[in-house]
């Protein structure tokens with residue numbers, strides 16, 4: 276994975292003001308219980324809309340996330356905020372039956388869908404828990420992943436600290452997340468379209484409000500460069516990232532210190 280050529284540039288105030296003291300958010304301001312209820316509600320339709328909104332690319336991005344973990348047959352992996360379990364299932368195929376994957380999500384509705392859809396993989400299990408307080412011992416996994424979910428957490432840095440805590444020294448933490456495309460004019464255009472199209476698609480499946488939250492959760496989210504800084508602040512080392520989908524998605528990878 277090569278460093279992004281935009282690395283080192285700072286994120287601008289989305290209003291375009293040069294004199295601004297604007298700072299990106301450090302966590303999701305929306306109440307956790309509200310977020311959980313919303314994901315419970317959209318659990319049955321989430322996969323379909325996700326594939327539509329990504330123009331069918333989400334599978335390819337998830338497989339890139341699996342490769343970025345560097346996991347091998349027999350390894351143990353935790354996929355945090357796993358939703359319906361698509362990434363967890365890809366990870367389970369990579370580690371095979373000698374390995375094990377634990378998918379964790381705080382939405383019981385999502386976990387129910389995940390258990391039903393991914394029941395064919397014996398090396399995969401699902402647990403209801405909060406990403407900020409994982410019910411597992413320090414260093415129990417060879418890698419941890421979080422996909423399209425970090426921006427939902429109340430504290431992004433605390434999220435990375437918790438992922439790093441449960442991974443052994445030298446193991447990797449991988450984050451696949453929506454991002455702010457560059458240059459700034461393209462980012463603004465992209466967001467404008469995303470803000471309008473997402474609720475329309477949501478309305479088509481009776482989930483207008485939930486799919487207004489989706490683009491809103493990206494407002495003020497740190498750009499890829501700052502997110503790499505958040506990972507370093509959480510103690511991760513060798514942090515790097517690459518972009519997909521015309522910059523609308525970023526894949527960040529860091530290692531737990533002390534191999």
Ligand SMILES: C[S@@+](CC[C@H](N)C(=O)[O-])C[C@H]1O[C@@H](n2cnc3c(N)ncnc32)[C@H](O)[C@@H]1O
Pocket residue numbers: 307310311314315325355356357358359360361362379380381382385404405406407421422423424427428429
């Ligand atoms: C957009 S979905 C992504 C699901 C899946 N990772 C994927 O790639 O499709 C976000 C998921 O994060 C979960 N989530 C949000 N905040 C969480 C938290 N604090 N702890 C655990 N899960 C959380 C939601 O319940 C939801 O299933």
